Amino acid sequence: MQNQTLFAFKALDPANPSGSPAPKPVVQLRAFTRRFSNNTVLDSIDLEIGEGEFVALLGRSGSGKTTILRTLAGLDTVSEGEVKLPSARAVVFQEPRLLPWKRVWNNVLLGLEPKALGGAKAARTLAQKALSEVGLDHRADAWPSTLSGGEAQRAALARALVREPKLLLLDEPFASLDALTRIKMHALVASLWQAHKPAVLMVTHDVDEAIALADRVLILAEGKLIVERRVDLPRKRQPGQPGFAALRRYFLEQLGVEAEDETQQHAVAKEIILGS
Amino acid sequence: MSATIKPVNFRIPVWAQRFATTVALLLAWEAASKAGLIPARILAAPSAVAGTFWDMLASGELESNLLVSLGRVLTGLSIAIVTGSSLALIAGLSRTGEMAVDAPMQMLRTMPFLALVPLFILWFGIGETPKIALIALGGTFPIYLNLFSGIRAVDKKLVEAGNCFGLNNAALIKHVILPGALPSFLVGLRYALGISWLSLVVAEQVNATAGIGYLINNARDYMRTDIIVVCLLIYSVLGLTTDFIVRTLERFALAWRPSFINVT
Structure with a gap:
């Protein structure tokens, strides 16, 4: 049934x-x-x-x-x-694991070479796009320690998805x-x-x-x-x-x-x- | 008829309260000197010290000797930063490195390094070399110890995340380990600076021909307590200034820390 x-x-x-x-x-x-x-x-x-x-x-x-x-x-x-x-592959961990000394958009691009993405400007645009997908583009320049738990986890999602795993x-x-x-x-x-x-x-x-x-x-x-x-x-x-x-x-x-x-x-x- | 007592309107500002005792002591010192209670060969009066300071500035004597002392500290400290950081990186980033470097460093650091002065004189003579070597040696340990423990204290989970996102070893060191250890390094740097000034004082007692310590030694021979006090004050101002510089450096380099975010 x-x-x-x-x-x-x-x-x-x-x-x-x-x-x-x-x-x-x-x-x-x-x-x-x-x-x-x-x-x-x-x-x-x-x-x-x-x-x-x-x-x-x-x-x-x-x-x-x-x-x-x-x-x-x-x-x-x-x-x-x-x-x-x-x-x-990309991972989103239980804790966001953002690097506290990199601003949110730089965390999103972690491990990606700006050159491979078409220069610094294109890289920034890409990060911004990934962040807007998770509704976090307004926090792109924030330090990770100022994010709430949910925001930090969304940033971690953006970091994972930006590399199209x-x-x-x-x-x-x-x-x-x-x-x-x-x-x-x-x-x-x-x-x-x-x-x-x-x-x-x-x-x-x-x-x-x-x-x-x-x-x-x-x-x-x-x-x-x-x-x-x-x-x-x-x-x-x-x-x-x-x-x-x-x-x-x-x-x-x-x-x-x-x-x-x-x-x-x-x-x-x-x-x-x-x-x- | 109101029973409430109105608070007194006149209030001494906090900064004035803080300095009140100091000012009182200075005034008492000045008065005692003027009254002949403190002879000038024991301790010069504050007014005499101020006058001497002005004279030494005007003649350029203070500036030229200050530069010599600053040069010694900067050279010695630079050597300490390079040596201490290199050793800390070797010990911090590999187990083999830790085996090779950490044990001897831990043994050496327990030795009061100022006691090495006689040995340094035998090895390096009485020129500039032993002075700079002493400052360099004293500063190496705090830089090494703090940076080493800072590297080891970097969150393993962040290193793992870095691995996941394709950082190779060099990139891991650059993006994860060094920034993570930077706060500890800066603590080490502040300690090293404090020790550098101390080493300078000791080093400049050894046959210096220029520098703040030379001025002090000379003044001692002529019983010029005013010059000695000026030089002591210079030492403390130097210590305060460099501490302030490192703290400013921290504010910029560690802007990401929650404690700094609210300030800036």
């Missing part, structure tokens, strides 16, 4: 309008295993992310999700298994923001993703966030991918829409969360939606 409702909306899914199998993969992990001394953090992971696909990775803390993200970011060494990554990695990017700002950020990320169409891997522990944004949700537990599920709800998803609650219940169950917690979470989510 529930599944029927989910599939009914499939044709409207902009990420996969034809309903065809996943597009050509940008990321490929084959039997990828990561050990720290005797501790196996990731155990024989197989993962593909298609071009322009938005994948959310759920897991409790300590499940190894950060290790996957670090591997995809190229920050970790690969010793066991096969990892194929695009060279154009094939793969965008989001490491719990909204975890430290307040609930209202987080909802605004979800809408922003959704629209930026539609505009630029990078493949996205978002690590999160927020089930609603995963359902709201992802084409496909994975759950990682004790180093293994235990769940893989497409989310075929129409976009501009909201916790109140049909199918959302069922998915949330399913994912929470897989994460081992009691029903009591779930209703509580539902109530919180509802309150937030009504409040905004």
